[in-house]
Amino acid sequence: MAVVVVLGGLLFAYYANYALDRTTAADRARTERKAGSAADREQPAFVATRTARDIEQDPPENFVVLLDRKLTEREQADLTAASARGGGLDVWRFLKPLGGRLVECASPSIFPNEGLEGGNGPTGAWSQSFSLNLNSDRSAGLTVNSMKAVKDSCRPSKAVAVVDLPPAGSEGRQGLIWDLSGDTDIRPKGPYVLDDGEDQGKPFFRRNVIELGNGQSNMAMLIQPRVSDLTCTWHIDASCTDTSGTHTQRIPSKGAFTTEAVPARPLQYFGNVIGLGWECLGEVVRENCPAAEDLERLPPGWLVEQART
Structure with a gap:
């Protein structure tokens, strides 16, 4: 008899809990959804990640390199040698360790x-x-x-030196x-x-x-x-x-x-013009820039405009 009473109590408790679970399942689901939505909204709407342009793989069509200091006589000679070896990318590889920063020329077209x-x-x-x-x-x-x-x-x-490269395909x-x-x-x-x-x-x-x-x-x-x-x-x-x-x-x-x-009007300007080579203005070594005197008589910006037309 005692065994029957115990079994009956266990069955009653089981079905009572089952019925309670059934009746409260919808409420629990709504509560869980609200909690999940609240947690969802607590985090930022999105994460923004900035990645610098890979100049080696994707060079811009026209660009200049800026420096916050003047190039020494030796560096000016090395600059012209770098251009003679491989063009714009070699110039960038030479100037980057010196503090050079690349700036693109935005096309007006x-x-x-x-x-x-x-x-x-x-x-x-x-x-x-x-x-x-x-x-x-x-x-x-x-x-x-x-x-x-x-x-x-x-x-x-705040740049004091500007190195301008000729246009390339992009x-x-x-x-x-x-x-x-x-x-x-x-x-x-x-x-x-x-x-x-x-x-x-x-x-x-x-x-x-x-x-x-x-x-x-x-x-x-x-x-x-x-x-x-x-x-x-x-x-x-x-x-x-x-x-x-x-x-x-x-x-x-x-x-x-x-x-x-x-x-x-930077203190130093170096422009590599296709067919002419290096044309320079400002506090530069004249031996590396044979046309500097002619350029100083031209309007500001003429060299860059001619190089990109």
Whole structure:
């Protein structure tokens, strides 16, 4: 009899717990979903990673190299020797360990009718492009529907030496362009479409959005910020929408991007012109630059303009 009573009690407890589990399962599932959604929203909407352009594998068509100090007599001789060996990339390999920084010459042909400032030479448009990768681990999807560039500060270029290389071939690239020309109080324009095709030069977010999260692939973009006569530090304010509303996230989350301009009248200017060799201005060794005296009688920027026409 006692055994029967014990078994009956166990069966009763089992079925009671089973019934309780059935009646509370829906509530528990809702609670777990809410907790998961809350944890999902606690992490950043996305992570932005900046990658420098691989100059060796993907050199820009036109570029100059800036240095914050003058080249010595020996370095000037080594510079011309490096160019004679292998052209632009050899010059870059020589100047990089000396503190050289590469700046691209932004092509004016990319910017039709959108108010972007084009032009060549020291008073033209300059860029330092990079790759920007956006990735989200959120289980729920989100949409980036606006990205605005914000200039934090702008100042004259501090470079004292400029080494200008002749144009080389370069393939078209997919990406975004911002025009950061002018001082800090001038609002940046863009982003515009960099890709070849019908939408080139048109506002990117007029027809496009960026979908992230929910298993979406990473979004990788080439970013080409343009400046003219001033070096600017800047960041991006990205507006994104998810199930809880619209939010703004800063890119980069800490610090800022920097895009350098080229000084119009550096202390040293070295221009490698196709068919002419090295033509130099400023505090340079004349033996390495036989046409320096002729160039000093020309208008500022003439050499660079002629080299790229």
